[in-house]
Amino acid sequence: MESKVGKLVNDKAAGKLTDAFSSLAKKSNFRALSRKLNLVPKSDEEYDLRVPRDMAYIFSGAYVPLSCKLIEQVLERDSWAGLEEVTRLLNGHEFAVTGSNGADSRAKNDAQRVILIMFLGGCTFSEISALRFLGREKGYKFIVVTTAITNSARLLESLLDNHV
Numbered sequence: 001m002e003s004k005v006g007k008l009v010n011d012k013a014a015g016k017l018t019d020a021f022s023s024l025a026k027k028s029n030f031r032a033l034s035r036k037l038n039l040v041p042k043s044d045e046e047y048d049l050r051v052p053r054d055m056a057y058i059f060s061g062a063y064v065p066l067s068c069k070l071i072e073q074v075l076e077r078d079s080w081a082g083l084e085e086v087t088r089l090l091n092g093h094e095f096a097v098t099g100s101n102g103a104d105s106r107a108k109n110d111a112q113r114v115i116l117i118m119f120l121g122g123c124t125f126s127e128i129s130a131l132r133f134l135g136r137e138k139g140y141k142f143i144v145v146t147t148a149i150t151n152s153a154r155l156l157e158s159l160l161d162n163h164v
Contacts, residue, residue: 041054117144122149
């Protein structure tokens with residue numbers, strides 16, 4: 001019995017996917033965000049997966065997930081300050097955390113900071129893997145809460161369910 005994912009691999013479906021992605025690229029600010037946040041690292045040398053340098057190792061050095069890069073930037077700055085251009089490109093609303101500045105609590109808890117990450121609408125296994133790498137490198141423990149975890153097969157099946 002042929003799987004739903006297998007049915008998608010035909011010229012008509014491939015054309016629909018290509019059209020959808022090219023349409024999305026024309027309407028989005030992804031290219032500007034990619035440059036601003038360095039989501040596609042420029043590297044002249046071969047990326048050694050045995051000695052990863054950054055979260056891009058998840059995609060063999062070719063890409064850093066946007067959500068993970070945003071989390072990294074906010075944690076490095078300890079706020080959204082300096083990311084106004086990025087939030088504008090995301091059509092997001094800026095916000096500020098009120099209360100202590102975190103300097104006192106950071107000094108006491110530098111050994112392991114626990115960060116709660118919530119993905120509304122879901123995330124991918126790749127994003128979780130990238131966050132695990134970031135946590136190991138920077139000394140964070142991430143707790144990920146999400147409405148769904150997806151992979152390529154689930155994505156293609158959802159597209160098939162909606163259009164066939």
